[in-house]
Amino acid sequence: MNSREKLSSEKIFFGLREVININEIVKGTFLVEISSSAQLSKSGPGQFVYIIPKTQKRTILPRPLCIADADADTVKLIFKVKGKGTLYLSELSKGDKISVMGPLGKGFQAVNEPVLLAGGGLGAAPLYFLAKKLRNNEKTSLVLGFKNKDEAYFINEFKSVLRNVFVCTDDGSLGSRGNVTGKIGEIIKDEKIICACGPRPMLKSLSAFAGENKMRIFVSLEERMGCGMGACLGCVVKIRSGGKEEYQRVCKEGPVFDGSKVIY
Amino acid sequence: MINIDISTAVGGLKLKNPVMPASGTWGYGEEYAEFYNPGELGAVVVKGTTLEPRHGNEPPRIAETPAGMLNSVGLQNVGVEKFISEKLPFLKDNKCVVIANIAGDSIDDYAAIAERLDAEKDVSAVEVNISCPNVSKGGIAFGVGADTASGVIKSVRKKYKRVLIAKLSPNVTDIVEIARACIDSGADALTLINTVKGMSIDINNRKPLLPNCTGGLSGPAIKPIALRMVYEVKKATGADIIGVGGIECFEDALEFIMAGANAVQVGTANFYNPLVMPEIIGGFRKYLAENKISSLKELIGVAVH
Numbered sequence: 001m002n003s004r005e006k007l008s009s010e011k012i013f014f015g016l017r018e019v020i021n022i023n024e025i026v027k028g029t030f031l032v033e034i035s036s037s038a039q040l041s042k043s044g045p046g047q048f049v050y051i052i053p054k055t056q057k058r059t060i061l062p063r064p065l066c067i068a069d070a071d072a073d074t075v076k077l078i079f080k081v082k083g084k085g086t087l088y089l090s091e092l093s094k095g096d097k098i099s100v101m102g103p104l105g106k107g108f109q110a111v112n113e114p115v116l117l118a119g120g121g122l123g124a125a126p127l128y129f130l131a132k133k134l135r136n137n138e139k140t141s142l143v144l145g146f147k148n149k150d151e152a153y154f155i156n157e158f159k160s161v162l163r164n165v166f167v168c169t170d171d172g173s174l175g176s177r178g179n180v181t182g183k184i185g186e187i188i189k190d191e192k193i194i195c196a197c198g199p200r201p202m203l204k205s206l207s208a209f210a211g212e213n214k215m216r217i218f219v220s221l222e223e224r225m226g227c228g229m230g231a232c233l234g235c236v237v238k239i240r241s242g243g244k245e246e247y248q249r250v251c252k253e254g255p256v257f258d259g260s261k262v263i264y
Numbered sequence: 265m266i267n268i269d270i271s272t273a274v275g276g277l278k279l280k281n282p283v284m285p286a287s288g289t290w291g292y293g294e295e296y297a298e299f300y301n302p303g304e305l306g307a308v309v310v311k312g313t314t315l316e317p318r319h320g321n322e323p324p325r326i327a328e329t330p331a332g333m334l335n336s337v338g339l340q341n342v343g344v345e346k347f348i349s350e351k352l353p354f355l356k357d358n359k360c361v362v363i364a365n366i367a368g369d370s371i372d373d374y375a376a377i378a379e380r381l382d383a384e385k386d387v388s389a390v391e392v393n394i395s396c397p398n399v400s401k402g403g404i405a406f407g408v409g410a411d412t413a414s415g416v417i418k419s420v421r422k423k424y425k426r427v428l429i430a431k432l433s434p435n436v437t438d439i440v441e442i443a444r445a446c447i448d449s450g451a452d453a454l455t456l457i458n459t460v461k462g463m464s465i466d467i468n469n470r471k472p473l474l475p476n477c478t479g480g481l482s483g484p485a486i487k488p489i490a491l492r493m494v495y496e497v498k499k500a501t502g503a504d505i506i507g508v509g510g511i512e513c514f515e516d517a518l519e520f521i522m523a524g525a526n527a528v529q530v531g532t533a534n535f536y537n538p539l540v541m542p543e544i545i546g547g548f549r550k551y552l553a554e555n556k557i558s559s560l561k562e563l564i565g566v567a568v569h
Contacts, residue, residue, distance in 0.1 A: 009298040009299050014299070014538055058330075058331060059328060060328055060331065060483050060532065061333060061535060224323070226289075226333065227534060227538075229296060231291035231295040231296065232289055232335070233288075233311075233325070235323070236320070237323065246319065247319055247320060247323075
């Protein structure tokens with residue numbers, strides 16, 4: 001245990017963790033497994049960790065990565081290479097030490113009624129963790145949307161925990177052709193809740209769909225972050241609250257928000 | 265074994281150690297309390313506070329740059345009344361020395377907020393922000409000219425009796441001139457520097473990455489600029505200075521002390537190392553002990569010739 005780990009809080013770990021494994025699961029999308037800690041093992045679906053790659057190539061800010069699974073031994077994180085920071089992360093190797101802070105943010109709340117899960121692209125990752133945690137998963141349906149078959153991942157993993165998994169792609173190269181909202185419209189039964197993570201336009205259309213069908217919807221949002229702790233106000237999104245519009249922090253009040261209150 | 269004293273003073277304000285967060289990088293002290301008690305710090309400088317609550321600028325508000333970051337938060341804050349009723353009690357409970365960073369659209373705004381805070385004895389000092397580059401009115405507009413800077417400081421001085429610190433912008437031709445104007449107008453000390461105005465372009469969308477077009481550059485990229493300005497102002501005026509800009513370790517902080525700063529603020533480094541400030545405080549103690557120096561005050565300005 002180094003001096004920083006001694007100073008970590010009871011809830012949030014901050015210190016070095018070891019890369020146990022890193023794999024490119026589809027082109028440009030990586031699954032990295034790191035060693036866990038007492039705090040990280042208590043992560044919930046929708047929460048994230050802040051990662052600083054240990055590299056000569058200098059980036060300043062940590063990168064928020066969504067947690068795809070966590071237990072006492074390992075934490076699984078999924079990320080897509082989008083810029084320099086994630087490119088450097090993709091160059092990590094087994095055995096490397098990286099600086100980790102987390103778990104951070106408010107994730108999906110556990111629900112005991114039938115729920116529809118909707119994941120688009122990289123947004124599938126936190127839903128895997130959520131699917132594993134749901135107690136009524138035999139009644140849970142999941143729709144995964146990707147651009148094409150080459151970008152699809154975790155299909156078999158989802159099928160191992162959920163009975164009803166539907167895949168759609170923009171070009172029809174895997175599953176049915178179309179988008180997530182369209183597919184949700186086809187398969188909906190008596191579910192009253194949607195939990196979604198994906199691109200902003202997808203979350204916007206799903207929130208509209210939920211409104212029309214009198215459903216509750218929880219969406220996981222992304223924004224550029226500074227501190228990850230709620231101090232810098234860098235990652236805000238506009239939310240309806242008490243009849244007013246206000247900026248709320250993705251890192252603190254989110255990343256999971258009531259989709260009906262998000263101003264897209 | 266010598267007795268190590270890392271206490272310092274800024275404009276008459278006594279601090280048990282020289283380390284405090286830069287305004288806007290540490291919220292109101294609650295956020296990082298997960299990791300350590302904010303009362304361990306020399307002082308807590310709170311989020312820039314205005315008379316009325318502010319929404320701030322449209323996101324995205326942050327862009328990463330080489331060795332730094334740009335922000336255009338735009339002074340989002342709860343306003344002075346909520347600061348006093350909702351945020352100040354936590355800081356008081358944790359025995360923090362509180363420095364309120366204040367900003368306004370007009371000289372009257374600054375005077376009104378100063379008057380309000382003068383009635384709050386738990387606020388030990390105000391840091392007058394005449395240097396925010398991210399708001400369309402006020403902020404830096406007051407800080408780029410000696411006359412306008414002087415006008416704001418005089419108005420605050422009339423309403424605020426305790427320690428008055430002016431936070432200056434580096435986006436000026438002659439920082440010494442502005443510094444002198446602030447001291448002559450009643451400032452007890454100066455904070456040097458606020459962020460450096462910069463920009464970043466999204467090459468895919470072919471437009472500025474920040475909707476506000478420009479933002480304030482912070483982080484290690486600006487340390488040499490900040491250090492030079494602390495040095496120049498100390499040499500020319502001898503004023504009490506809080507040095508800030510790109511400090512990410514104890515050695516950086518010590519450079520500022522040797523350049524003439526009485527205390528230091530840490531900003532962007534908090535984002536990637538939430539323990540950086542306690543680490544810097546520990547670094548000062550260790551350095552003094554190893555070099556058999558009994559008081560940090562002996563090191564203030566030793567490099568100024």
